[in-house]
Amino acid sequence: MKKRHWFLSLAFLFPAGIWAQGLSVPQILERVESNQVFSTARLEGVVVVNDEWGRRETAFRSYSQGRERSLVEFTSGESQGQRILRTRGDLYLYFPEAAEVVRLQGAALSESILDSDVSYEDIGGDKGLNQRYTGELVGSEVVDGRDCWVIRLTTRERGVAYPRQEIWVDKELFLTRFAKYYALSGRLLKEFRVLEVMMVSGRTLPSRSIIQDKLRRNSSTEIRLNKVELDLRLPATTFSLGNLTW
């Protein structure tokens, strides 16, 4: 799935024409996205993978600018020093012991990061959901004690990682509380659930969320955000290829 800037936010769309509490589906999704797309952001957190091999924790630091640019750096564990740069639809990997930067493309984008439930394409993508999906409000449901709209999204274009999605949007916080991601065949691929939220500069962000790749057995990945700074000044070179190897 092509997505947002902070490390791991899966879900949103631009439905059409149906109104909920005076808001159309595109308006709901716009509000959701405004919680997730920042002029600039700096996050620190931990990725916790639980699978058949046990539990692994990797700390990360990420920077983002708008929808198009992000940089993730792993700061602990085996992957310490490795970086993932996304800029204008291209994705590059930097490894401290490799003399060249690796550009990821094609099928390689669907590989998982750190053997977690999150793939590289989950952090890629420049277009907003409304440009890629058509939305339909299918009802309301309570998720984890919160009243949510249930919105079904269907892709408008070819080649997206998740042609169909269902998202549960918190009616008060405009936050995706729960989401299901499907293949074109209707097979459930991934699930995303917010476990805890935090308020930063008047915006609600998931401080703990969990993703499960349904094609993997007994596997889940938790993303914890420990520190969030929004609308800060970032050097112009932060998202440049040259800066990757600093």
Add this chain to the structure above:
Amino acid sequence: MAWRNLARNPRRTGLSALSVAIAGLSISFLFAFSDGMMNDFRQNVRTFVSGDIRIRHPDYEAHELKQPLHLAVSPLSEVLPLLEGVEGVRAALPRVNLGLRVDHGEKSYNLKGLGVDFARETALMNPARYLHQGRLPQAGSREVLISASLARELNLGVGDTITTLARTRGRGLNAMTFTISGTAVFPLMAQNKRLMVHPLDLTQRLARLGDSAQEVLLTLERPAMAPQLAHTISKLFEKLGYSLAVLPHTQIGIAALYTQIVETMFAVIALVFFLLGSAIIINTTLMVIHERTQEIGTLTALGATESTVVRVFFLESLLISIIGALVGVGLGTGVAAWFSVVGMDFSTMMEGISVEFSPVIYPQITWRSTLGTLGYGVLVGSAMSYFSSRRAARVSPTQALRAI
């Protein structure tokens, strides 16, 4: 009289001898070829899969497809000296097999990486024998030996660099850049398409393996002792508290299964050739005896006893079989000997096939392919002649003379 009979009808004698010779030639060559293939197969399995004994983490095999590098033989710095101290062990060879990816131009290549201790490997793989250009990588240096055809495909040569990505022990991803120190032509087709051999220490660093390896292969002073020594080493590990699976090559699932399948396959092919060869000899012998029923009748009419007739025909047939078998086996062995030097190249035929056979097979001349086949030709030819002539000799002269 038997000798004289041979010369009386040279065409008939020649035809009989030719049938034995053709059967002898084909069976002799088939045996040499199949023995060569089996030898090649066993050698490749031993070199690249099993050694004489293989040591792994007990859970590795069940998850092998997922490449669980954390299920490793560790710590190598303790395990290797321990193994090399066991009487009967010639060498302990730590290895790491891992999947690699190389992005080159717009294409991605999924390759196979093999981390070995080049110095120790002289005892088994002996990588120097596969060198095509350049030299072997040196321990501690960021060098790699890659298959010559892969180098051609990537348009790389000795001295060029290549960046490879690999999964790590902790299931992450890592990449390193290596300099190609040499290119090699490996014995298996699949290896020639995608094998890269790195120094063990660099592979450990690439895959974040620390002081561990995916497996340790042992070569023994006497390979036949593998089951007993595997048991001894298992007990030793148990005593010292190491949880490791020690398997002799005879019990390594895939190696033992492959060997069994290939042996059965060749046994069936040999049986078919045996039956075909025997059918040719039997058919020719029966025809010849049948054609000579009148002659047998004349002999018995002149007073020859049944045993005299049988003896004459049996001796004649025995001589023909010996001559035919000698010629056939001689020719078959000659052809096999020629190919055992120059090899039979099946590389075009085996393009894209992933099997443990080398694309070039060298037939192997054995007792089975020479003396065994010689005995077989003589036995089948003379035995058939004995039974047929005995039956013909029992026919009364009047019936025999009327039969033609």
